[in-house]
Amino acid sequence: EVRLVQSAAEVKKPGESLRISCEGSGYTFTIYWIAWVRQMPGKGLEWMGLVYPGDSDIRYSPSFQGQVTISADKSIRTAYLQWSSVKASDTAIYYCARFSVTTDSGSFFDYWGQGTQVSVSS
């Protein structure tokens, strides 16, 4: 069974650093991209970027380039999303999702983590 298990909710003050995680199991972790998706309160889904754990290739959405850092550690089957200095506007639920890239069906998110709530307030 494919599972993506995300780290627990975080409460931070503006300016603090933060890293959240997503551990994959039930499939070959190194051959599927992992994506991060933001959902701000009451809003829709926004794609942030992708990491390929096999070689740590990373792709960012232009909207999030320079705002966050995405990485992965294949030895522990875990992907990360991190901020060097969080802002109140980073308050959101962050989902990781497995991104399947296929030759005949295109590319899509076939499995999702449960989401990590990040709250930033002074």
Added chain:
Amino acid sequence: SDELTQPPSVSVSPGQTARITCSGDALPKQYAYWYQQRPGQAPALIIYKDTERPAGIPERFSGSSSGTIVTLTISGVQAVDEADYYCQSADSSGSYVVFAGGTRLTVL
């Protein structure tokens, strides 16, 4: 433009058919995918490659495509189908993921 556009809301009575559209200039070149997000839950894939259903998705969910518009159809809507639905595709170059703004389906 590589943006995708959905109506913010659709309302139907139980047993009726709900149709949710998604429009975008890149859709003739890129496949569309649909996700259901029930309140308080993570999204889940319900349609891929415009018209295909993953295993376990009820037959009442179907997808279609015509030019720059793709449509999610839910036949015989049930109360459990009340959720937000999101269309996803790629930009015209295939380099970036694009989500539409989502449609809230209300079952009256």
